Amino acid sequence: MPVQITCGCGTKLDIPDHLIGKPVQCPGCGSVQTVPAMAPPTPIPVMVNPGYAYGAQPQPGKGKAIAGLVLGIVGLLAWLIACGGLIISIVGLVLSAISLKNPAARGMAIAGLVLNIIGLVLSIINAALGAYLGATGQLNFGQ
Numbered sequence: 001m002p003v004q005i006t007c008g009c010g011t012k013l014d015i016p017d018h019l020i021g022k023p024v025q026c027p028g029c030g031s032v033q034t035v036p037a038m039a040p041p042t043p044i045p046v047m048v049n050p051g052y053a054y055g056a057q058p059q060p061g062k063g064k065a066i067a068g069l070v071l072g073i074v075g076l077l078a079w080l081i082a083c084g085g086l087i088i089s090i091v092g093l094v095l096s097a098i099s100l101k102n103p104a105a106r107g108m109a110i111a112g113l114v115l116n117i118i119g120l121v122l123s124i125i126n127a128a129l130g131a132y133l134g135a136t137g138q139l140n141f142g143q
């Protein structure tokens, strides 16, 4: 909000916000006065998108975390193909584990780790179930 000050010559000056704390010239007598800062300057809110705070350039080491996360998601879908899901989840797990050391990528690495562990467990269950059903002759592939 604007601040009103009275100059030595009696002229009342309405000082807009952006001039608070800066020297202003009195239109009445021409003397330069520094406007007292009545309140601490309002911090300008800066909209920062964490992912793009430093431009579109990804932070070093985040690539592995992203890859781990993507593999985790793929692994969740690919677990139906027992062998494929297993490999995807193991690779994703390794990439996510490596990324844990990078503080900038930690959140993503943890998410990737969790997804890959779930994918891995599902793959193992699926593979074990397939092997069990195959061994006991319950799996006949529609024949």
Ligand SMILES: [Zn+2]
Residues within 6 Å of the ligand: 007, 008, 009, 010, 011, 026, 027, 028, 029, 030, 031
């Ligand atoms: Zn004045």
